[in-house]
Amino acid sequence: MENFNNEELKTHLKILQELGFEEIILDKEYLPSEEILKEKKKMLDLINKEIQVCTKCDLHKSRTQAVLGDGNLNAKLMFIGEAPGEEEDKQGKPFVGRAGKLLNKLIQKAGHKREEFYIANICKCRPPGNRTPTLEEMETCFPYLKKQIEIINPSVLCLLGATAGMAFLGRKVKITKERGEVIKWQDKILLLTYHPAYVLRNPKEEETLFNDIKRAIEVAYTGL
Numbered sequence: 463m464e465n466f467n468n469e470e471l472k473t474h475l476k477i478l479q480e481l482g483f484e485e486i487i488l489d490k491e492y493l494p495s496e497e498i499l500k501e502k503k504k505m506l507d508l509i510n511k512e513i514q515v516c517t518k519c520d521l522h523k524s525r526t527q528a529v530l531g532d533g534n535l536n537a538k539l540m541f542i543g544e545a546p547g548e549e550e551d552k553q554g555k556p557f558v559g560r561a562g563k564l565l566n567k568l569i570q571k572a573g574h575k576r577e578e579f580y581i582a583n584i585c586k587c588r589p590p591g592n593r594t595p596t597l598e599e600m601e602t603c604f605p606y607l608k609k610q611i612e613i614i615n616p617s618v619l620c621l622l623g624a625t626a627g628m629a630f631l632g633r634k635v636k637i638t639k640e641r642g643e644v645i646k647w648q649d650k651i652l653l654l655t656y657h658p659a660y661v662l663r664n665p666k667e668e669e670t671l672f673n674d675i676k677r678a679i680e681v682a683y684t685g686l
């Protein structure tokens with residue numbers, strides 16, 4: 463059995479309590495990491511159930527399904543985009559269209575696999591015509607992402623695009639100027655970079671996106 467961080471356990475227990483669990487029986491000082499994974503999955507499944515019927519903003523009207531997220535529930539690094547696109551809305555997974563393929567390619571080029579990380583969006587429902595979500599829509603949906611972050615507990619959040627940056631920083635982000643910046647956010651490190659969809663339109667920026675992704679992975683695994 464592995465040791466694990468007590469603070470992590472406290473956070474998980476607090477979230478379970480908030481989600482309505484009344485009793486948690488622990489017969490040991492700690493749980494095996496397999497158990498932690500099961501609990502994380504359970505908690506995320508509950509959030510997924512909530513978002514599938516969520517009508518808190520108008521984006522529910524045009525969705526096929528809400529898209530929670532995908533990947534390693536113990537990831538040290540989480541990639542966060544703005545909202546599902548057409549393919550994501552169809553398949554129920556984030557970053558599975560052309561932008562997702564580019565993201566996968568650059569992660570692989572850095573010597574890693576997409577499955578090592580967790581991928582999600584600020585808004586869980588596809589905006590009509592793939593428009594940018596409004597600030598109000600992002601603010602309404604943000605608590606779901608916050609819960610995901612609490613459950614998965616990565617140390618680094620790589621924000622893909624100005625819109626994701628704006629949702630976290632609460633102000634407009636000039637991504638061409640601010641990309642590559644490392645910002646402290648609560649107990650996490652935020653790293654801003656381009657959205658892969660932007661790079662598909664501006665292929666000369668692919669190397670820059672690659673370097674930012676590589677850096678985010680290095681910071682997640684070895685620290686700043």
Ligand code: SF4
Pocket residue numbers: 513516517518519520521522528585586587599602603
């Ligand atoms: S985008 Fe978020 S807040 Fe809006 S309906 Fe979908 S799940 Fe609910």
